[in-house]
Every structure is written in structure tokens, then in C-alpha cells.
Amino acid sequence: MPNMTFAQALNDAHKIEMSRDPNIYVAGEDVGVYGGIFGVTAGLLDQFGEKRVKDTPITESAIVGTAVGAATVGLRPVVELMFVDFIGVALDQLYNQAAKMKYMFGGKARIPMVLRAACGAGIGAAAQHSQCLEALFMHIPGLKVVMPSTPSDAKGLLIQAIRDDNPVVFLEHKMLYALEGDVPEGDYTIPFGQADVKREGTDVTVVATANMVHTALSAAEKLAGDGISVEVVDPRTLYPLDEEGIINSVKKTHRLVIVHEEVKFAGSGAEIAAMVAEKAFDYLDAPILRVAAPFCPVPFSHPLEQAYIPSEGQVIEAVKKVMA
């Protein structure tokens, strides 16, 4: 299996899908000549030409809105928002138009589009270029929300997203772009709503997303030294959410810690915790704990930013607490 970065795996997914389906086009700011600010769309312009790989003006409402319109009448747009923080500029086209159209039209519309965006803190990009906003998208019926943590998941999930007939928000944590891993060659998909157990364990379930999967894995490694066996579960898609996968793990471990980078208050972990409390309360031996960012914008200053991002130490502490 070839070794690739997360960004290359996403690039590969684009190439495979665009070669297969002529109705897929890619659009966004700096996706063509520049190849994407994070390099995800590198080489697409040369391979597929200007008709299918469109550099746009700075005009997020129209980038997203044209994708919605084109998808409604037969194309399969894959558009890039550069930073997820910019969704504010384009939100109506996504959450009032794309997400609701099928339902409002009594099932008549199909909106097969993917909105890709980079998210997450860690590079000192400050409050308007560092957010994780998955809960914002999860809250809107009609949207699917994908958040991969490894190169191979990124590729399989993006191919799946492109083939899905619904608007899919595909969130790429920017600290993962350079992460390397084995990625299967050619065409494969990872179905939505299937969590992946990234590490098996018996004492505590840690549900983590995106970059936090890696934080959880390194915490699990350390905890193993203390004789605590941690199971790390990556939902991979937040909508649809693999409730059964998470509950099955909790049935085994009887303890749950949820780790995500977005703010804790009304974050995706709140939904997961509530779901487990509702459906698997009797299996729990300890209260559910969440490790997540504090309720403030992402600060610029390095020590503050580091304090903002949930750490391995915080995960270890939470796991020990539910074990106590």
C-alpha cells in the first residue's frame, strides 16, 4: 500500500472520482493554479482543465450557492471553502438552501455536493482561521458531516461523500494534512455512519474526532503503561452518527470519555453524551466526561492556543477520573 499524506490522499480521491464521473467539477478560491492553499487540489487543473477546475473570485456565497444550484440540476460539485471559518459568509446557501431543499420540495430535489473546508487550531492562525465548527453543521437536518482522522479514511470518506446524493460537509483538520499513512490504491469507499475502533481496549471508551483521535491514541499508549486499557473510537462521520458502534464499545468498557477540539459547550460531544445516556445508561459505571476546548474564541498567542487545544494530559486525567 502506498504511503501518502492526508492531503495527498484527498487529492487522490479527487482524481479518481473526476476521472470516473465527468459531471464532477471542483471550484473554490486558489484551487486551480495554486493547487489549494493546503495543496489538496494540486495538479487537478492540469489534468482536468479549466472547465472542471474553477478558480473563483473571493465570493463564498456564490461558490457554495452555485454548487447548490448546479447540484440540483445534475452536476456533482466538490467545492472548497479554504477555512471553515468562512462559512459565515455563505451560510444561507448551505443551511437554508442546500440542506432543506429536498424536504421543502416534498422529496423532489437531490443535492449531491461536497463542501470541503479546513478546520482546527494549532498554527497560530487566530480566531477567524482556527475554529472547529462541526456541531454547527450537525445541528442542521439535511446535511451530512464528515471528519476524518487518517489518510486512508480521508480518501475513502471523500469518495463516499462525492457519491452521496446529499450535501456533505467534509471537515479536514489542518494539523492532519501532513500526516502520513498507508492508503489503499484505487477506488474504495468508507460508508457513512460507521465508526472505526482505532485502538481496542477494555476499560474505557474514548470517542474522539479528527486530530483528537491522535491525542487520544497517545494518551491510550501512556495509560496502557499504568495498566488502563483504553478503546479509542473514531465516529468518522458525525452525521450520520454510528450510535450502535459507540454503544457497543460502551457496553464492553462501561466508561466513556469524549474528546473533541471544538468548544465543549453545545459541542458534538454533548450530542454523543446525551445519546449514550439515553440509550445505554444502564451499562455505565461512571459519569460520562468530555475533554474539549473552553468556551472562548481561539487565541493567537502560542501558550494560550496550546492551552486552548485539548491535550493528552487532559485526556489521561479524564480517563483516570472515570476509572477511579
Add this chain to the structure above:
Amino acid sequence: MDLTNERLVEMYIAMNKIRTFENRVAELFADGKIPGFVHLYVGEEAVATGVCANLTDKDYITSTHRGHGHLIAKGGDIKLMMAELFGKKTGYCKGKGGSMHIADLDLGIMGANGIVGGGPPLAAGAALACQYLDSKSVAVCFFGDGASNQGTTHEAMNLATCWKLPVVFINENNMYGISSCTINSMCVPNVADRAAAYDMPGVVVDGNDVVAVCEAAGEGIDRARQGRGPSLIECKTYRHRGHFEGDPCAYRDDSELEEWKEKDPIPRLEQKLKEMGVLTDEKIQEIKDKLQNDLAEAEKFAEESPFPDVSELLEDVYS
């Protein structure tokens, strides 16, 4: 407008102050002292300088991601800015904002902005307050050619004319929004042509001629102050460096940069002032030495300042 020699020298100093600051920031970024995104104003100094020469502390500006020059031209403190770029507690924003969010509300600087097109509605809002309070102050909105394609910019311009707000939209047309050239991103030759759609004056000036910028902006600002409504002034200019530090700039030709370096606003004014006998080589050296000293002091201040304490993380979220 007849600019006195004194004002011309002030503008010369301001432009050099921006240039020396930005060049040093480039080095500090390369050395890893400044994290995050840094967008430099090298080559565009005449725009902020010429515009802000018409403003007082009571007037407002909204800035952009490329905001260091706006702040310096509006009278901001390079010590506080440098400390902010370092992420230090003593910085303009206590280290919480960084380069893209520098603000000094006491000087009417309503912030750099990480969102392209974030500023125009805010400037119109400040202008609304000036009109409402009858303060005779005005608001100036700096925005790029790229930002001129955002809906927010158009909405703000339309509302500004509907309400006759005292705001001046200053377009900094450096021909690119990251890799996107205006040739591909807009279908009229000038951003100022769009003013017609909002029934406001639209003027194009040589953005590398600080006197021309100062005069054109002065007219728009006077008009706004007199309650005659907004205008749009487009300053044609060019950024000498990449979009952000670290941008390989593969999307533009080196020859284009060389051509624009010939039109560098600073040597142009320097030449003019020397011909007029206003500046001598010695005087120029004196000015540059002083700026270097101030800059070294700012850097020392930034270096020696403490980082914010982690206990400050949750401060300043709400009033």
C-alpha cells in the same frame, strides 16, 4: 490641495516607517519569532499613508488582513503592534489577536480583519454612528480588489448611498487576491467602475503616488464630512511580497514585480523631495536611522515582554 513641505516629509517618514517595519517582520517570521499568518504591505505604503494623512484620531478606519500599514499610517504604536505579532501580553490585543486582528479603538482603528469583506459593513456602521451622533467624523474602509467581489462589500456600498453615510471606500487594487488575478475575478477594468451602480463617485488613482492618493482621498473625505455621502476611490498598486509570508508566488511573473518595483512609491517621493530641495541625503539618513532605532526598540519591547498567562484564556469573551 496644496500639501506643505512639512506634510510631504511626514508622509515620507510614514511610508518608510511602514517599509522598515514590514521588512523586519519578514525576517522575524522567517526566524520563527512570529507565528501564524503574516501579510505584508511592502509596495502599497502610499495608499494607507496618503489616505490617513486626511484623518484625525476621531475618524475611523476598518482594515484588512494586510493591516500593519493602515495601523502605522493612522498613528498606531509599533511597539504594541510588534508585541502583538509576537503574541505577547503587552501587545495591542493582549496577544489574543495577532497580525490579522490588530486594533486600536482609541485611535479609531476598528481592527484588521481575517475575513475578506468583513470590513465594509463595519465601516458603514461606524459612519452611521458618525451621522447619527452628528460628530463630523468619517469612516474609511480599506479593502482589496479581492474583497471587492464579496457580497458584503456591495451591500455596504448600496446601503451607504441609500443612507448617505459619511464613509469612503478605499480600494487597494494590487491586482491579486492570493493567486486570483483581477483579469479573471472581475469583468470591468476598474473596481471604481462599480461605483456607478450605487450612484457614488468612483475615482481611479495611481496608488503608488502618495500625493495623488492624498488628494483623491481628501476629496472623498471632505465630501463625506460635509454630509454629501460616500465615495469609492481605487488605488492601483502592487504587493512586492507574496500574499502571505511563505507564499512561493508561482502564479505571477517576476517581470511584473520588476516593473512595479520601478514604480515603488518610496523612491518616487524621495526623488521628488530631493528635487524640491526639501530633503537632502543627510536628512534622509537621519530619518532612516531614527526609524531603525524606533524599530529596534519595538522589537526589544516585544522580545522582553511576557506571554499572557494561561489564566487569561477565558478573559474578555463577554463584557
